[in-house]
Amino acid sequence: MKRWLWSGAPWCYPRTPNPYPTWSSCAPYRERDPLPEDVLLLVEVSETTLVQDRTLKLPLYQQAGLPEVWIVNLLEEVLEVYAFPHYLPKRHAKGEKWPPRPSPPGP
Template sequence: MSTVPPTFTLEQYEHMVSCGAFDGAHRRRVELLHGEILEITPVGFAHANTVCRLVDWSYASVDLTQVAIRSQTPIRILVNQSEPEPDVVWVRNQPYTHHPNPSEVLLLIEVADTSLAFDRGEKLSAYAQAGIADYWIVNLKDSQVEVYRDPRGADYRSKSIYRPSKPGPNPLAAPAVTLSPNWLF
């Protein structure tokens, strides 16, 4: 007999977080994806350093009166009962009384080393289902930026790869801005 992991609604998960269910001596880093509570893998140096560089690039690249930069903080995806914590997110700059939802996300970036299969699989599926229009994976293993656009169902119809030998991608929210793979890797 196989066991099915328990599933939770966003409201149940947020209640658990607010009650400190994942705090204390055995604090766990978790996120909700497709109703399932998953442990987040520990962040190594290369991952952390890349996130910091992407945050710096983001702040230097946008009009901060229009765009707010968030790093490793939740977004709320009601359509598939998910509350992931992406590495870098550009959202509309406005007063928030809630975690941003997909309609407020302008660019979402995950940095992937040990999490590459997960970021290309379950996370990509969740983001596509939510209609996130501009999803990037900074793939540390292969030194490339993978850009996913045009979400349809649980997948993206467009995928582009940017390596250090090519010009980098331009965010849909800031087409004049380029992330140079030469600078990143």
């Protein structure tokens, strides 16, 4: 399935401020910002924004039902992986390989 990489632009989620992630991998869409159901993987690269990304943005992503969120924690040099529905953190050391969850089949 074709995917788009969306960098530094908001995705639309009704009733909340639209967060601006570092990157997101989205299913193709036209003439609008991506909706939560378009986002397959969202990535935040965090150093000075780590607390904000965990406490403000992550709950919005979970509420929206995003399937997977990665926080690249530059302070501790780890990848934090949060997966729907529980968003329990899994931490992976620098250099450890970690693939994203498989994407749903496309048309």
